[in-house]
Amino acid sequence: MVSELAGTLTKQKIDVDSLRKQFFEPNGTPVPVKFGTSGHRGSLGTGFCALHARAIAQAVARLHKEQNITGPILVGGDTRLMSADTARLCAEVLCGNGLTVILPDMPLPTPVFSFEIINGRASASLNGTASHNPPQDMGLKYNPSNGGPADASLTALIEKYANEYMKNPAEIKSVPLEEARQKGLLRTVDLITPYITALARVIDFKAIAASPLKFAVHPLGGSSLAFYEAIKEKYGLKNVEIVSKVQDPTFYFIPIDHDGKIRMDPSSKYPMSPLIKLVQDGTYDFAGASDPDADRFGCATKKGGLIPPNHALCVMADYLYRHHKVRDAYSIGRTLGTTALLDRIAEEHGLKLDEVNVGFKYFVEGIVKRKYVLAGEESAGMSVSGWTPEKDGILAVCLLMEIMATEGDIADLYDRLTAQHGTPYYTRVDVPTDEETKKRVKALKAADFENLHQVAGERVTRVRDTDGIKVYLQSSWFLVRPSGTENILKIYAETFISPKHLDALIEQAKKLLAK
Incomplete structure (x- = not known):
């Protein structure tokens, strides 16, 4: 099926050697560290380079020492070109400051960083990713002890410290990984089994396995591949096919977006076009995808084609409430730009509606306090209380498969909601x-x-x-x-x-x- 999904190839492949060189030796002065809604991001070179990674890691080491934060820091990244190098540099700096680091030998999804923190195996994390941005981009984000994206006070402090080290790189401490390992500062652990085992608390995998429907899953070349493979094997999902296992940092196999750029965006009809074709021609009843760091989801169905994220969020929220999936939660959370149909669904079920600013960090406290039946944003991010205070595309794809298996096509379920509450x-x-x-x-x-x-x-x-x-x-x-x-x-x-x-x-x- 890989050849089918390759479909529309991009005309030009990325110059990997040039980008790698730009990472280590940028042509120009690197820009200052600036944390947005998901860490510091920029194009490889002056926008994001080795010095950015080392300076941010040194800033985090300083933060942990000042605030007496103990416990290992989980360091990793997705399948982007410089993610592994970024993780290595960060690990060398953190260990150089005497901190213990968990460094996986595989790409790691964003929700898994969060999962490890909230389950006490890590005190914080540094995650090398630029989400679904073009392959030339790179980023680094920090998650504190609550497992969610860092709030403004923390990111401001990290920015301040990191920019001091950008100006004075000689103050950055580091040790080679082998030396760190000999000192007992570096460790590896099983990061797949705990996550996929816990996922069964939310997802009814037996219902998926028993369904006559055919499901397709596409990791879009990202870090979710090993996790979807493990889920399929552990829960005996013979009717679920991972339709592409290609991992290439150029993401050459992803169809170009509307502006000619490559974006691994699972909510866009352009990169999702091969999956849309697979459901429209009847090969599969459902096709789901998550972006490279697996914090966003996308899906297409036989009846509905590509399902807009707002539609999927409404169906998921309604289903989660009716099936009592999230115990004791009393609200639906949405960002400012997300559909108000969620408000009407919340009202029907006697739930409160929590409208927050754009950015998943605004949901963290509510998720930790078990407030949300669903917390979602129109850009295809969601989670639930009792799970990760980060967006989780793997959870979303599995939940949508369960809904298809138990109640029918997502498009039909959305139509039922609009027939009841009005069409937005x-x-x-x-x-x-x-x-x-x-x-x-x-x-x-x-x-x-x-x-x-x-x-x-x-x-x-x-x-x-x-x-x-x-x-x-x-x-x-x-x-x-x-x-x-x-x-x-x-x-x-x-x-x-x-x-x-x-x-x-x-x-x-x-x-x-x-x-």
Whole structure:
């Protein structure tokens, strides 16, 4: 099946040797360390290089010593070109500071880092990944003792320390891995068995195995491959086929995205096109995928084709509640840009709805306190209380297979929800802009819109300014957020009225922001 999935190949392969050289010897001054929603990221070279990795690791070592954080640090990464080298450099620095490191000899999914922390086998982690970004990008993220993405106070401190070491690299300590191993500072452990065993607490693998349906799973060249293989073997899933086992840091086998770039994005129809074809031609009833670090999910079904993340989140939330999968949880969590259909599902089930700023770090406390039946974001990330306070694409793919096996096609289940609660029309539009406009929009406050009473024929009910500007209307909403990395404004909008009304919302949002 691999040849089928290779489908549309990219015209040019990445120059691996050149990128590797740029990592160790960038042509220019490396940019300062800057932690976004998921760590420091940049293009290999001045955007992300060996010095970034070493400086961040030294900053983390300093943080742990100052805050008296004990216990091993799990260090690893996904299948990207420089992930293994980044992990090695970080391990050398941490061990050079006398800290114990768990260094796996395999690529590791983001949710597994989190899983190991919350189960007490690691005190924190450094994870080399740039998620589903193009192959030329690289990143490094830190997860503290709660297992979730680090909050702003921690990342600010790591940034500060790391940038000091960027200017004074001679202050970075390190030892060769062999020396660290001899000193007992370096260890390896089984990271597959505990995770896939615990997954059965949430997923009914017997139901999947007993289903007459045929399931396809694609790791998109990422770190989830060994975990899907182990799940398939442990739970006897003969009706689940891993349709591609290709792992290549150029990701040459992934169809190019809408702009000609390679992105391993499981929610985009372009990289997912081979999987969509497999369900549309009847080869499989369901096809699921997770991105390289396995913190995002995507799926396609025979009846629905590619399922938008918002649709899948609604189906999963409803199913999880009705099947009592998450004990004692009392809320559904969603980010600002995620569908309001979740609000209506929450209300039906007597659950609270928790709306947070964009970024999974805002769900961490609630997941740890067992608050959420489901916490999700429109960019295809989800988890549940009692599981990892990180997004988990493997969990999502397995849960969607269980839902298919027990209740039917995801598309049909979503249609049932909309028949009951109304059909939302949703979009996101990226509007090119400049730095000046981004700063102006970022500075806007709810008070600036106090004279805004109506938009697109609907009454304004409130305005939120905690993360961009979100305007709530009677049956719709729109959100405008400046991108942190590009000169674009992201406009999200949703209405329960009509596609025409959705277009009007977008146009009104553009006009309001042009003032």
